[in-house]
Amino acid sequence: MTEFIQIIVNGMANGALYALIALGLTLIYGVMNLSNFAQGEFAMIGAFGTYFLMQMHMNYMLAIILSFIIAGLIGFVIHILAFHPLRKSEPLNMMLSSLGVSVFLVNLSQYLFSPNPKVVSNSFSEKSIQAFGVFLSEQRILIVIVSLILCGFTYWLLERSKFGRSVRAASLDPDTATLYGIPTNRIAFLTFIFGVALTGIAGGLTAPIYNVYPTMGISLTLKAFVVVVLGGMGNIPGAIMGGFIVGLIESFSAGYISTAFQDVIVFSALFLVLIIKPEGILSKVQGEKV
Amino acid sequence: MKRFKKMFFMMVSLLSVLILLLAGCSAPKGASESDSKKDSSGPMKIGLVTQLSGGGALYGNLMKQGAQLAVDQINAKGGVDGRKLKLLAEDDQANPSESVKVTQRMVSDENIDAWIGTLKSSDTITDIGITAKKNIPSFVPVAVADNVTDSGLNNVYRNVAKNSMQITEMVNYILKEQPHKKMAIIAENTDYGRNIVKIFSEQFEKDGRKITNKELYNVGQKDFNNQLTKIKASKPDSVLIAGLVAEGALIAKQAKQLGINQQLYSFGGFMGKQPMELGGSAVNNLIHTDYFVPTAKDEKTQSFVNDFNKKYGQIPDSYYSAATYDAVYLYADAVKKAGTSDPEKVNKVLHELKDEHTVMGDITFDKNGQAATKVWISQIQDGKQVGIYHAE
Known part of the structure; x- marks a missing residue:
């Protein structure tokens, strides 16, 4: 029984992280129609930002908030250089460009910071709380809390705010939205920056448990794609739900089938969804994308 | 919908191209047969x-x-x-x-x-x-x-x-100096890790001693809670990490956070200063094989x-x-x-x-x-x- 609850707790904790990264990815897809293969690299940027700020004796929470801004700023530059010039061409070109960005950022940070992992330790990272034999580290609790807040905030932003209405209009029909006076280019810009900044925070949050190194983002990008496809490309509630579902599939398949096959099972679930319900499992609940 | 399918196929084909590119980095052909006289007076x-x-x-x-x-x-x-x-x-x-x-x-x-x-x-x-x-x-x-x-x-x-020698030495040490009857292994899913699992289990599982878990992880993986939760549930006397220090240090840390306080063992990957830098207090008391001890x-x-x-x-x-x-x-x-x-x-x-x-x-x-x-x-x-x- 303890093991069962621990498995659920593990799955939810990882799921919260996946949801946060997938959120940025799905947001960007929704507005820019861009499958951003460089998404995970922004987690790496956020993690390195947090590491260097903490080397300067900054408080961890403050460093995380600044890593949001750092990832956003770098996102701004990258958008101008790599995506904005391609906005009118085929989606494939932008996707290829994002792959290039990914390789560029990984290699640049390997050159600047060396491939060796760096350790971030804060006051939570070594401690766990315990109840009935079930353990959860304080850092993971922090991840769950921040992720839920940011997911809620993003949902609110899109559904209730004026900015959100413009984003939804731009993603549904950019041409008509432009005719109605919505600055679609600026909306695309802001969405991209916000999307990668969210992932930057995720990087800062994972730094104390996973260490910081240049290639850390690659596996996160892959997981985020699974989550986004599962929840429906461009579907915000889908990405949040999808994150938790992937986390739970992973922990249950590891716990009751085999740890060696956990990735196999996660990706098999992806294939099943693509065959049976390619528009994503949550498409009925929320038909409209972003 | 149509657009989505198109995107998906593009993604798949792109990924396969990438994999092919990575796999294509093969070695050039062997030695050329040029022969030149050796200078037998120079250095x-x-x-x-x-x-x-x-x-x-x-x-x-x-x-x-x-x-x-x-x-x-x-x-x-x-x-x-x-x-x-x-x-x-x-x-x-x-x-x-x-x-x-x-x-x-x-x-x-x-x-x-x-x-x-x-x-x-x-x-x-x-x-x-x-x-x-x-x-x-x-x-x-x-x-x-x-x-x-x-x-x-x-x-x-x-x-x-060679590698199999260090595995044998580790088993011999544990049999001789440590009381453990039940051990769990968490191993990287490579030739290196799988070999350790195989050889270590064969030599350790005698006279009622048992390997309770053989959990595998991928190189580059960062989260080991799923593996460690399983290990914890079977209550081993000690845990053997069959991997290198980048993952091993994280495993040691995450084990402590899950309340696994058993003795940890590992191999040559834990030599030198890196384990302390990456694992901090979590790797304290870890026992591992080494090829060289400067204080000998x-x-x-x-x-x-x-x-x-x-x-x-x-x-x-x-x-x-x-x-x-x-x-x-x-x-x-x-x-x-x-x-x-x-x-x-x-x-x-x-x-x-x-x-x-x-x-x-x-x-x-x-x-x-x-x-x-x-x-x-x-x-x-x-x-x-x-x-x-x-x-x-």
Whole structure:
């Protein structure tokens, strides 16, 4: 029984992280129609930002908030250089460009910071709380809390705010939205920056448990794609739900089938969804994308 | 919907192209047959091929420092039979195709007399295929995969214990000195990890002793809670980490956070300073195999440690420098005994060595060129590596 609850707790904790990264990815897809293969690299940027700020004796929470801004700023530059010039061409070109960005950022940070992992330790990272034999580290609790807040905030932003209405209009029909006076280019810009900044925070949050190194983002990008496809490309509630579902599939398949096959099972679930319900499992609940 | 399908197929095809690109980096064809006369009056050239830039450069440079120290000492004493030694160290970026290229250049352009390398077993295997064509005595001081000395080459000498030896030593140590009856293994899903699982289980599971878990993870994985939750549920007496330090340190940390406080064991990946830097207090008390202990009460070891410290201002804390230092001496002594640098004769002398006393232990090469050197059992105690045991 303890093991069962621990498995659920593990799955939810990882799921919260996946949801946060997938959120940025799905947001960007929704507005820019861009499958951003460089998404995970922004987690790496956020993690390195947090590491260097903490080397300067900054408080961890403050460093995380600044890593949001750092990832956003770098996102701004990258958008101008790599995506904005391609906005009118085929989606494939932008996707290829994002792959290039990914390789560029990984290699640049390997050159600047060396491939060796760096350790971030804060006051939570070594401690766990315990109840009935079930353990959860304080850092993971922090991840769950921040992720839920940011997911809620993003949902609110899109559904209730004026900015959100413009984003939804731009993603549904950019041409008509432009005719109605919505600055679609600026909306695309802001969405991209916000999307990668969210992932930057995720990087800062994972730094104390996973260490910081240049290639850390690659596996996160892959997981985020699974989550986004599962929840429906461009579907915000889908990405949040999808994150938790992937986390739970992973922990249950590891716990009751085999740890060696956990990735196999996660990706098999992806294939099943693509065959049976390619528009994503949550498409009925929320038909409209972003 | 249509657009989505299109996107998906594009993504899949793009990914497959990437995989093909990665897989396509293959090694160039073997040695060319150019032959040029060896200069038998100039210095003897020892080629060292290892990683001198990028991630593993730290270890590659330790190898280079060890070799340079030995070369300088030998030259200071007048060289070998009146000829000086010259070390040619080149960077292979731990990249198989680069490694082959560098080795090939050393063999055909530089006419090296002996070869030493590399950091990685897979690169070493392809490189010794090239040196074997000219029978150049080739030393493998660092790479430990079993199959390096399984290829039946007559010119390859490994003066460090191979992987299966360290596994056996670990089992022997636990059986002799520790009370554990139930052990769990968490292993990386590679040849290295799976081999440890296989050999360790075979040797440990006797007289009622049991391996409770054999959990696998992928290299580069960061989260081990799922594996560790399973291990915790089966309540083992201790946990063996069959992986390298990047993942191993995270495993130790996450185990503590899940309330696993059992004794941890691991292998050579936990040598040196890195485990403490990456694992902090979580790796304290971890017991692992080691190839070199700088505090060992052995005359040869102490004079090596002193000389190294004098030259480079630091204590050599892992085997990279020591084993490469030994390799240069093994070659120089063999040339002295053979009275020539002719590869045939030097190889003959090396195969006939018996209990040659070196820093790494007493060296006798078997017919595959493998020596049974010392394997230490070390423990991390308050941020320091301490040698606690080695079989006599």
